[in-house]
Amino acid sequence: MRVLDFFILLVLFIFLAVGMYFLWLNFPYEATEFERYVANISSDLPFESSQFHPNMRYPDKKISYFLSSNCSRKKQNDFLDAVELLERETILSFYVSDSPDIWVRCSNIAPKPSEAGHFVAGEGGPKVIINASKFAVIIVGEIALYRPETCDTPQVAAHELLHALGFDHNGNPESIMFEVTNCEQQIDRYIIDEIERLYIIPSAADLIIEDVKANKTGRYLNFEAVIVNYGLKGVNKSSLDLITEGSVIKTFDTEGLDIGSKKSLKISNLKIPRKTDKVTLVIQTEEPEIDGSNNIAEISVVEG
Structure with missing residues (x-):
């Protein structure tokens, strides 16, 4: 056999071997399912709440x-006295803004009371709320003051300000949140403690991988992941890393996420190592988060 013939046969054999290898790599296999991942989200909602909805803030x-x-000047001073009272008794602070969290308006015409012999001195409460699962996030609150304060302390304005903070009436006649106001009522200790519990949590985002479904065919992965922001602030940028065998296979741009918003990412035919039996997903942002431990989801091939 001439050298040229041998060389041609060798080249053909190499091409055949390489072709068989790539055919093996890409041979259509039955889909292999991964275990579904569902986040275990603890909202820590109290069994009973003194608010209109648990964890309002x-x-x-x-x-x-x-x-x-x-x-009027009198009603303005009443409200400012209520603000000073809340700042003195709690960890909250208040400031003036043209784009406020709480709008305070006044009128001399009050709505009709539900019971004869009573009058409505003011109204207050959350107006716009986002249900972010862990929190009912108040975006806008409103207060209306109808009658000037007759007490030496800002009973009506403080009552309505606490409504705007999400607190409901209670059945204690000595409480400032009793439905009928008098000059001797005080802010309950439980309200101060509840404000402390709610607002000691930092104002930050909380990105969570809520749900992951995946399967692979040969070396190609198909998956769908749902990412949620259950925190108190939005993020402008985020990304999702897909990791196998300790290496990042691909990073996906998941962009910004507002408070309470969800984003679904669906990917098909992503090439991964053939022997992959475990996939890790990590949601990342450079912005502060309440809890970073829930940013990771791991899924493994269903056995047997």
Whole structure:
């Protein structure tokens, strides 16, 4: 056999071997399922709540307000006294803003009371709320003051400010949150403690991989992941790393996530090592988070 013939046969054999190898790599296999991942999300919601909804709070413990110019000097002072009272008794602080968390307006015309012999001195409460699972995040609150304060202390304004913070009426006549106001009522200790519990949590995002479904065919992975922001602030940028055997296979841009928003990422035919039996997903952001331990999801091939 001539040298040229041998060389041609050798080249053909190499091409055949390489072709068989790539055919083996890409041979259509039956789909192999991964175990589904569902996040174990603990909201720590109290069994009973003194609020309209458990875990109601504003995004930050520094809360802004706008005091309408239609409020008389007396009503303005009543509200400012209530703010001073809350700042003295709790970890909250308040400041003036043209784009506020709480709008305060005044009127001399009050709505009709539900019971004869009573009058409505004011109204207050959350107006816009986002259900972020762990928190009911108050985006906008409102207060309306109808009658000037008759007590030496800001009973009505403090009552309505606590409503705007999410606190409901209670059945204790000595409480400032009793439905009928008098000058002797005080802020309950449980309200101060509840504000402490809620607002000691930092104002930050909380990105969570909520759900992952995946399968692979040969060396190609198909998966769908749901990412949620259950925190108190949005993020402008985020990314999802897919890791196998300790190496990042691909990073996906998951962009920004507002408070309470979800994003679904669906990927098909992503090439991974053939022997992969475990996949790790990690959601990342450079912005602060309440809890980084829930940013990771691991899924393994279903056995047997």
